[in-house]
Structures are given as C-alpha cells and as structure tokens.
Amino acid sequence: MQTSRWIEIVVGLFVLAGIGAFFVLAMKVSNLSQFGNSGGYTVTADFNDIGGLKVRAPVTVAGVRVGRVTSIGFDNNTYEAVVHMTIEQQYDKFPTDTSARIFTAGLLGEQYISLQPGGSEHYLKNGDRIKLTQSALVLEQLIGQFLFNKAATPGKP
Amino acid sequence: MLNVVQRLGRSGLGFLERFGRAFLFLLQTLSGLPNLLPRPGLVIAQVYSTGVLSLLIIVVSGLFVGMVLGLQGYNTLVKFNAEESLGVVVALSLVRELGPVISALLFAGRAGSALTAEIGLMKATEQLSGMEMMAVDPVKRIIAPRFLGGVISLPLLAAIFSMVGVFGGYFVGVSLLGVDSGAFWSQMQAKVGFHEDIVNGVIKSVVFAVVVTWIAVYEGYDAAPTSEGVSRATTRTVVYASLAVLALDFVLTALMFREG
Numbered sequence: 001m002q003t004s005r006w007i008e009i010v011v012g013l014f015v016l017a018g019i020g021a022f023f024v025l026a027m028k029v030s031n032l033s034q035f036g037n038s039g040g041y042t043v044t045a046d047f048n049d050i051g052g053l054k055v056r057a058p059v060t061v062a063g064v065r066v067g068r069v070t071s072i073g074f075d076n077n078t079y080e081a082v083v084h085m086t087i088e089q090q091y092d093k094f095p096t097d098t099s100a101r102i103f104t105a106g107l108l109g110e111q112y113i114s115l116q117p118g119g120s121e122h123y124l125k126n127g128d129r130i131k132l133t134q135s136a137l138v139l140e141q142l143i144g145q146f147l148f149n150k151a152a153t154p155g156k157p
Numbered sequence: 158m159l160n161v162v163q164r165l166g167r168s169g170l171g172f173l174e175r176f177g178r179a180f181l182f183l184l185q186t187l188s189g190l191p192n193l194l195p196r197p198g199l200v201i202a203q204v205y206s207t208g209v210l211s212l213l214i215i216v217v218s219g220l221f222v223g224m225v226l227g228l229q230g231y232n233t234l235v236k237f238n239a240e241e242s243l244g245v246v247v248a249l250s251l252v253r254e255l256g257p258v259i260s261a262l263l264f265a266g267r268a269g270s271a272l273t274a275e276i277g278l279m280k281a282t283e284q285l286s287g288m289e290m291m292a293v294d295p296v297k298r299i300i301a302p303r304f305l306g307g308v309i310s311l312p313l314l315a316a317i318f319s320m321v322g323v324f325g326g327y328f329v330g331v332s333l334l335g336v337d338s339g340a341f342w343s344q345m346q347a348k349v350g351f352h353e354d355i356v357n358g359v360i361k362s363v364v365f366a367v368v369v370t371w372i373a374v375y376e377g378y379d380a381a382p383t384s385e386g387v388s389r390a391t392t393r394t395v396v397y398a399s400l401a402v403l404a405l406d407f408v409l410t411a412l413m414f415r416e417g
Binding site for chain 1: 198205208212309313342346
C-alpha cells in the first residue's frame with residue numbers, strides 16, 4: 001500500500017512539474033505575459049508606405065512600448081496601408097491629434113510605430129483613426145534622393 | 158521480372174493489412190478508455206513507469222541540447238553582431254522543433270521499447286490469453302491504461318525538455334559567454350508568440366505522443382509470441398516510431414509555420 005501511495009505522489013509531482021514547465025514557457029519565454037491579458041483599445045492609422053512593418057510589431061511612445069500592431073490591410077480606394085494597433089487600456093490619454101510615425105530600430109532592425117502625442121483636449125477612443133501619419137523611411141528612396149541632390153548641385157565633382 | 162513485381166505487391170498488401178489492423182486496434186483501445194475512469198490507479202502506475210522514469214534522460218538531454226544551441230547560436234550570431242538574439246534562437250528552436258521531436262525520440266527509445274517488450278512478453282507467456290479465459294478484455298485492462306499513460310506523459314516531458322533547454326541556453330549564453338541577460342529574455346519574449354509557437358509545439362508533442370504510444374502498444378500486442386518475436390517487435394517499435402516522428406514533424410511544421 002505504501003508503494004502505491006508513493007507512486008501516486010511522485011506522479012502528481014511529475015504532472016505538476018510538466019504543467020509548471022508549460023507555464024514557464026508561456027510566461028517567461030513567450031509574449032503572453034506582456035500582451036493581451038489586460039485588454040486594450042484599437043486605433044487605426046493610414047500610411048502611404050509602411051516599409052517592412054509586420055503584424056505584432058511594437059507601438060511605442062517616448063520609447064516605451066504601449067501596444068502592438070494587430071493587423072495590416074490595404075485600402076483599395078485610397079491606395080494606402082491600413083494599420084490596426086491595440087493600445088493597452090492603462091494608456092488611455094492620447095489626444096486625438098496624436099501622430100504616428102514608422103521608425104526602424106537600429107540600421108537593420110525591425111520596424112515599429114512611434115506615437116507622438118498632440119495637444120488636443122479630446123482623447124483617442126476605441127475605433128478612432130490617427131490622421132497624422134508619417135511613412136517609413138525606405139533606404140532606396142533615401143539613397144535615390146541623395147544621388148538626385150548630388151546631381152542637381154552644379155560645379156562640384 | 159514478374160516475380161519481383163509480385164513480391165512488391167505482396168509486401169504492399171502486407172503493409173496495408175498491418176496498417177489496417179493497427180488502426181482497428183487503435184479504435185479498440187480508444188473505446189476502452191472510458192473504462193479507466195473508475196480506476197485511475199492503472200493509468201497513474203503507467204504515467205509513473207513511462208513518464209517519471211523518463212524524467213532523468215529528458216532533463217539531462219534537454220540541458221545539453223540547450224547548452225549546445227547556446228554555443229552554436231552564439232558563434233554564428235556574434236559574426237553579425239546579433240548575439241542579443243541568442244534567446245530567440247534557443248527558445249524558438251527548442252519550443253518549435255527540438256523539444257517535441259527529441260523528447261519523442263527519447264521517449265520511443267526509453268518508454269516505447271519497454272512498453273512493447275512488456276506487452277510482447279505478456280503475450281509470449283500467455284498472460285494475455287489467460288486474461289481472456291477469465292473474461293477480462295486485455296485491451297481494456299492492459300493496453301488502454303498504457304496508451305493513455307504514454308499520451309499523458311510525453312507532452313509533459315516535452316514541456317520540461319523545452320524549459321530546461323532554455324535555461325541551459327541561458328546558462329551558456331549569459332553566464333559563460335556574456336550575453337546581456339535582459340536582452341536575452343526581452344528579445345525572446347518579443348519574438349516568441351504564445352499561440353504561434355508554444356501552443357503549436359504542444360500540439361506537435363500530443364500528436365507524437367499518440368503515434369509513438371500507439372506504435373509501441375500495437376507492436377507489443379502484435380508480436381510473435383517467442384523471444385525472437387519480442388526482440389524484433391521492440392526493434393520495430395523504435396525504428397517505426399522514430400521514422401513516424403520525423404516524417405510527421407515535417408508535415409506538421411509545413412502546416413503550422415507558414416509565414417503569413
């Protein structure tokens with residue numbers, strides 16, 4: 001009788017260890033702990049060019065992550081990219097004239113959205129649209145502009 | 158020439174016949190599962206012998222696999238000045254692939270072969286037919302608890318393997334090679350998705366658990382009732398289970414991780 005009790009205890013511990021390992025994977029390794037559990041509100045922004053922005057890219061204000069990009073679509077009428085992002089509920093005081101810009105972390109890093117709060121007295125709500133946007137910097141365009149300016153400047157080699 | 162074709166056809170038919178029998182056997186086993194509800198002790202004993210006793214080999218190999226990933230990943234990433242991504246490399250390889258696959262392979266060798274040998278020996282010593290004489294269905298009394306025990310054990314083992322591996326990679330990367338600890342975890346958390354990666358890894362290990370345990374109990378039940386037959390069945394379990402795991406892994410990966 002004692003051995004079967006012992007086996008049951010050990011099996012219980014084993015099952016607990018397995019479930020514990022799963023929780024460690026969920027909380028410590030994946031993004032579950034920092035996103036989704038507190039909920040949030042969704043805002044939309046239209047960009048001329050999103051560059052290499054991906055779904056799940058961070059949305060930051062002053063460098064602090066406040067949300068994530070949830071989906072990226074394309075508007076067939078305006079030919080603009082439609083980016084939906086979820087902002088965590090605790091950050092609910094962004095003015096309606098907040099502007100959104102797409103930046104790159106480092107020279108070759110991933111792209112993210114940076115919000116720049118404006119001065120309006122009304123706050124963004126669920127489903128609102130950010131009107132002021134600035135597209136991603138595409139490296140080829142920059143180089144093209146640079147060469148174009150070079151060529152346009154006369155008298156220099 | 159015709160003989161060759163005939164032999165090919167015979168082996169093909171034989172394979173189909175074995176597969177059909179194995180499938181019917183699986184259905185029979187599954188129908189025996191409800192009978193286990195009033196007697197959880199049978200399953201607990203099997204979880205002990207397949208799961209708890211496999212814990213040591215799983216933990217040790219998980220640790221070493223994680224440490225090797227840490228070393229190799231660091232050596233490659235440092236060339237691109239991207240050693241902060243080491244956590245992502247270690248965690249994604251473990252959670253998506255190595256955790257489910259290696260623990261399934263180890264499980265087939267450690268627990269699957271034991272299951273086959275045990276059941277095959279029961280058959281060779283006519284314990285199974287003895288049970289039938291006493292109107293006890295051996296599939297319900299012997300096979301079903303072993304099947305369920307294996308299916309419970311392997312996903313838990315795979316989760317433990319992945320977790321230990323991540324900490325092995327952390328030990329090598331952060332403690333020995335000097336990767337920044339904060340970057341290791343934060344990059345990992347930013348790039349590893351719960352639904353995309355963790356849940357899909359668990360689904361993989363559940364599929365592997367069903368397949369490996371199914372092969373193991375079937376080969377034991379189907380073994381020729383001689384000592385040679387049992388030894389052959391044990392070998393077949395390890396070979397078939399490993400092949401099935403590797404092939405299924407490819408299929409599952411192709412289905413799960415299409416970059417959208």
